[in-house]
Amino acid sequence: MGDFMGAVTGYPTAIYTVLLGVVVIYWVLAVVGMVDFESSGIDVDLQTHADGDTSDMGQIASYVVAFGLNGVPFSVAVSLLVLVAWTLSCLGGEWLLPLVPTMVLKLVAGTVLLVASAAIAIPVTAVAIRPLKGLFVSHTAVSxxxxxxxxxxxxxxxxxxxxxxxxxxxxxxxxxxxxxxxxxxxxxxxxxxxxxxxxxxxxxxxxxxxxxxx
Known part of the structure; x- marks a missing residue:
């Protein structure tokens, strides 16, 4: 248990732990009805972006589609992404970082683990949300x-x-x-x-x- 708590609160997992805490608070607010998770998304219609819109929102929407994270509310995709990255970083911090001999090397290895966890979490999350996409299909009413x-x-x-x-x-x-x-x-x-x-x-x-x- 000590090794686990040390990994959760130590670098680099502590960064993901904070983000996971934010996600947990968000979903608690969603459960009590203070936020609407379905409306907290990003419109990933790239038609406007293809016409030369280089806004930050357009760039984010492009990345969401490119990584296969579209089709569900943005809050769902981000929550799963943070959870997967936290899990990978926590496992690496508990099993791999203790094998690194010096503090300087631990910082370097921790930084690599931080980036690697986020990079691996993207395709894992994309696969995880595929079964969920059918639950969030928008039907446009006929005028x-x-x-x-x-x-x-x-x-x-x-x-x-x-x-x-x-x-x-x-x-x-x-x-x-x-x-x-x-x-x-x-x-x-x-x-x-x-x-x-x-x-x-x-x-x-x-x-x-x-x-x-x-």
Whole structure:
């Protein structure tokens, strides 16, 4: 136990111990609801950075993607990175550094261990977060205007100026929307129609018969 505590509090692991303490405090605050870990991330959309943005945030985002640490909240990636680096440094400080004979060489070896722990922690963390990426997939909601121009299928017996419902095929569950059309029309249950426009006031879509769709 003495060797372990000496490694945890000694150079270079003490640096990672402090960082690990910060991570622990952060997650305690996240558990009690004082911080939102999912919103404490870095947007790693490189489209803006490819256009010549050389800001610090852009550089960090580029490194995150290059090292394979994207796909999860930035706080999760950093927490795992610190934990892995701390573990490697602690093991090295407990098993390897005692074999170094002099204090000067211990400082040199400690510095090498500090850098090596961080370097090895990056690919290890990248592998560790791969199973977690599916838990943090962002789904972008479909806007009302995005449906204009698409084909829908009428699910009510008739469609007139007051009533009507239709379904729009999407990946996963279909969207059931309110529709209307001027009468007379040939729209009936099962008919395919084209969405022409969206009425924001009435929150419904204007549709027209699309007889050529099978």
């Amino acid at each position: 009302n205007a995005a449906l204009v121009g698409q084909v829908c299928r009428v699910v009510t017996g008739t469609v007139n100026e007051k009533d009507g419902r239709a379904e729009v095929a999407r990946r996963g569950a279909s969207l059931n929307i309110r529709v209307w059309a001027p009468t007379p029309n040939s729209l009936k249950r099962g008919s395919h129609a084209l969405i022409l426009e969206y009425d924001e006031v009435a929150a419904r879509y204007l549709i027209a018969a699309h007889e050529d769709i099978v």
